[in-house]
Each structure stands twice: as structure tokens, then as C-alpha cells.
Amino acid sequence: MAIIEADGLSKTYRVFQKREGVLGALRGLFHREYKEVRAVDRVSFTIEPGEMVAFLGPNGAGKTTTLKMLSGLIDPSSGSASVLGFTPWKRDDAFRRRFALVMGQKNQLWWDLPASDSFMLHKEIYSIPEAQFQSTLDELTELLEVKHLTRQAVRELSLGERMKMELIAALLHQPSVLLLDEPTIGLDVVAQVRIQNCLREYHKRRGVTVILTSHYMRDVEALCDRVLVITRGKLVYDGLLSGIHDRFAGMKLVRLEFFESVPEGLERYGEISRIEGPVVDLKVDRDRVAEALGAILDGHAVADLSVQDPPLEQVIARVFEEGRSDHEAA
Ligand SMILES: Nc1ncnc2c1ncn2[C@@H]1O[C@H](COP(=O)(O)OP(=O)(O)O)[C@@H](O)[C@H]1O
């Protein structure tokens, strides 16, 4: 049975529009004008227990808004969702005890105090029994390699170390569902990889169900097989990361090496993206690759050839771009 389920989940924000000039501002006192922002638009999906799924999308796509609804911080405008059998925005106490939300851009720990003080507070809030608290804390500080830092004021820690402390605080009550909103934002690549490794290991040990949002392809590639791609509030893809090529990459990259120089006329098979000495890179329509290769090999002596998918990063960037132009056209 699904542990997380969203059905037609939508959120429209009403944003107050400022009028221009003094007169406008005065009129605004009496007649407020609002603009509606459809942040999440009829999003539906289901997630099974133990899955680790990524929400991938550009800034402003609606990822955070979706997580906020799934954790009950805000109500949806329409649609429904169920997490662990609860309707999140009913804010059941039993629900609160079984999930955790970590936002990379927001601190939940006390800045001027050592993380261990915040951990103690969490222990009280969630009424975690002493023995369980100690063993979980030991396990987590060891896993994240921050045992020696818990007595140091949080503000003195590096961004990556702080993120680890946030994760520990969120995991102390052993939630079954973990929602992570941009957990690696602002981190350098080394710190990013450390957090990824910790998350992978924790997930393996505990089988916790995880949704992670990111606009970094790297996080997603490192952690999740399944991705939900969201642009402009709409879910445009739900499937394996590896399937994105088939769905969105219209072409393959064909690299040909000739014995002497690159012959003329190759542009009839696809777009030439690079020529260097006897090597040429061609972008060929996926369904014309076989035909094009046949024709080229027929007419020319080829020393070497390879056919590849374009880099996932590029494909995703294109999906994001399409979302943008759709919106502008509408
Ligand atoms: N509290 C809010 N009030 C009004 N508009 C909002 C609010 N929060 C987010 N938005 C708008 O909703 C859209 C989606 O935002 P968000 O969910 O934060 O996207 P993401 O997390 O994918 O970057 C954006 O256009 C954003 O400006």
C-alpha cells in the first residue's frame, strides 16, 4: 500500500499587488488587488514504503509548496493527499511524530547554542525515551561524523556541518517519512557528496521513505532511481531517472572518426556540433540513427564510431526550458 499519495494536489497563492505611485498606494488601501499564483497544479503520484524519490525542478516550480502540503504546514487549494494514512493538514499529533521535514534554507536549531541543546529539546518535544534517544544520537553522530561537534555553538559550524546537525535533529524521533527540501543547497561539492553518502547509508539502514527536492542533478543521480520532474507547478515526468532520455531527449550523439578528414555532406543526417581533425559529433534524431549510420558507413570508411545519449544535465535543462516557454505562451 502507498505510504504517500497525492491526488490532484493544487495550491494557488493570492499575492497582493502593489499599485504604482502615491495615488495608487492610497487606492490600494481601499481596494486591494490580488494576483493568483498557481504554484502547484493538479499533481498526482503515489510513493511506496521505503522508496527514495526525488522532486526535480527549476526554481519556482512548486517543489517546496508540495512538500509543505505533504507535511501539513499549509492547506492545499484543492485535491487530496495522504501520508502514513493521515491527511497532513489536519495536523494530527500522531502524524507529527512519524514524519520529519528538513528545509535546507531554514534553520531549526538554536543558532547560539550547541546542537546538543537543540537535540535535548527535541527529546522533550517528542517524548523520546532516554535510552532510545542516546542510542539514536550515538548512531547518527557517528554516521555523520560529527560526534566531536555537538557541544559547539551551531553558528560556529560550517554550512555542511550545520546541515548534518539539522538532519540529526530531524531523525532523532525515528520518523518513517522524511521530507528533505534542498538538503544540499549552498554546499560545495565535497560537502554535498558527504551529505548524499550519509543519506544513502541511513536510508539503507532504516528503510525510511524519503522525498528529496533538489535543483541539482547530482543529488538526484547519487540517491534516487525514481524522479518526479515538476515545472511550473505541473508534474511532467514520473519514472526512472534513466527513462528521461527516452522521453525527453529527441536525439542521440553520434561520434564518427574517419581515417583522414571529415567528409562533406554529413549535415543531411543531423546537426554537426563539433569537428576536430578527423572526428565529428553529430546530433541525430533518435529514430533516424540506424538509417543515418547505414548511409554513412555505406559511403565512407569509418575508423571508429560511438552512439551516446546526450548528458542528462542537458536533457533536464531542456525540459525545464520547455516548461518555461509553455508558460509564457499561455
Ligand atoms: N507564500 C507564498 N506566497 C505567494 N507565492 C508563493 C509563496 N510561496 C511560493 N510562492 C510562489 O509559488 C511558486 C512555487 O514556489 P516554490 O514551491 O517555492 O517553488 P520551488 O520550491 O520549486 O522553487 C513560485 O512562483 C513562488 O513565487
Ligand SMILES: [Mg+2]
Ligand atoms: Mg524550494
